[in-house]
Amino acid sequence: MRNLGVAFLILLLGSACAGAPVTETPSVAYDPGPDIERFLDTVDPAEETQVLARLKESKVSHDAIKAYLRKNAAGSHGLSGMFAGVPVKHMGKELTYSLYVPESAQEGHPLPMIVILHGMGGKGDLTLQSWRKRLNDEFIILCPSYPMGAWWTLSAEELVLQLIRETKMRVPVDPNRIFLAGLSNGAMGTYMIGSFYPDYFAGIIPIAGAIAEPHYLHFLINLNNTPLYSIQGQYDPVFPIRFSRRINQILTDMKYPLTYREHTEKGTAHGGHFLPESEVPALLEWLKEQRREPYSATIRMVREGNHLDRIQWARVTRGLSMAALQIPGPLPESMNVKDGKAATLIVVHKEPNLFEVTGKNLLEMELYLDADRVNFEQPVMVTFQEMKELKGKVITSQKLVKYHGTVTRDTALLLREFKLRRDPEQLYDAKITVVLEKSSQFAMKP
DSSP, X not given: OHXXXXXXXXXXXXXXXXXXXXXXXOOOOOOOHHHHHHHHHOOOHHHHHHHHHHHHHXXXXXXXHHHHHHHHOSOOSOOOEEEEEEEEEETTEEEEEEEEEOTTOBTTBOEEEEEEEOOTTOOHHHHHHHHHHHTTTOSEEEEXXXXXXXXXXXXXXXXXXXXXXXXXXXXXXXXXXXXXXXXXXXXXXXXXXXXXXXXXXXXXXXXXXXXXXXXXXXXXXXGGGSOXXXXXXXXXXXXXXXXXXXXXXXXXXXXXXXXXEEEOOOBTTTBTOSOOGXXXXXXXXXXXXXXXXSSOSEEEEEXXXXXXXOBTTXXXXXXXXXXXXXXXXXXXXXOOOXXXXXXXXXXXXXXXXXXXXXXXXXXXXXXXXXXXXXXXXSOEEEEEEEEEEETTEEEEOOOEEEEEEOOOOOHHHHHHHHHHHOOTTOOOSEEEEEEOOTTOSSOXXX
């Protein structure tokens, strides 16, 4: 009788199951985050291609990718305190840097960061010790060390940019409040790195130093959107005051954002070649007021062959008989020096889909487009006028249309440009390459 009951129960359960609808295991929603991180971490082009294919197959929008990058770009709290003499591999050499992270730097509460370049014979840890007291625990402080303070070299500038990028990945840095400062040789590096990469910084602060080489004065034009705070001693025996006064006059004539301070103090060791503590309070107040504008409607730039990186959303890619400038330093590096011309570019984002370009010695340029500022559903137009000098005056040629067409979003560009700088405030959906040679009326490359 019990066997019959068991059989009946099995039959009943079987009937119930037969009548119930069959349910499938719900599919797990695709999370693009791990793939985006994979793309940012890899140096393998094949892995990049695989990630891009998965993002495309899953129809992940640019808006979703940009939202992820903005949310996850800043480093977490991770560490705080003083870190002196941290080793870093660079060009086969082991160099060092020093870092101070206040305890108030936390995820969701990023702090401004100031990068400070020492002078000849200096070191990052000594520089950090003196500046920590000056900045009242309100700034993340990054002080790299480089032999002889040769910050004018390509190797040194690559080290500075590398450390900025890596620090932003580890520590909550406000991307719109990164500053570059330097003393003596460090001031030279501040002028040069700041002029070549002005859109990295909310401001640059050269102290007791200047650019003496006339060729490099041309690149001051790149600072039109980057404020400068200069401190120089009238009795400085190392960098005579006339060099800083010359730069002050150039920037003043161009009506650029500039604060210029001269002091008459004399130190016991180097005359007026130092930073007086009396100058620090005004500098600190200036630092607190500055914010980078990540997207400027007008960009002016002068470029040579060793510095063809974009400034914000514009880039010179080819110039006519372009010069290459490079000053050697103590570390071995490949040299690229040749006589030639500098390329000048002035570009104005006139209307959402209209860009007006004026230039000299230009053959080709790129424009990086942001869907928040450009309507991708409508054609984009780029006009060009060539600048010429005639009897000491600058004149412009007839305005020509050099590009007119629609633009397609490019996920690879969006992720690769972010990988280069780790800057969540400069995210670009597409770019157009505009050929400016006279023989070409319309030209575009993907």
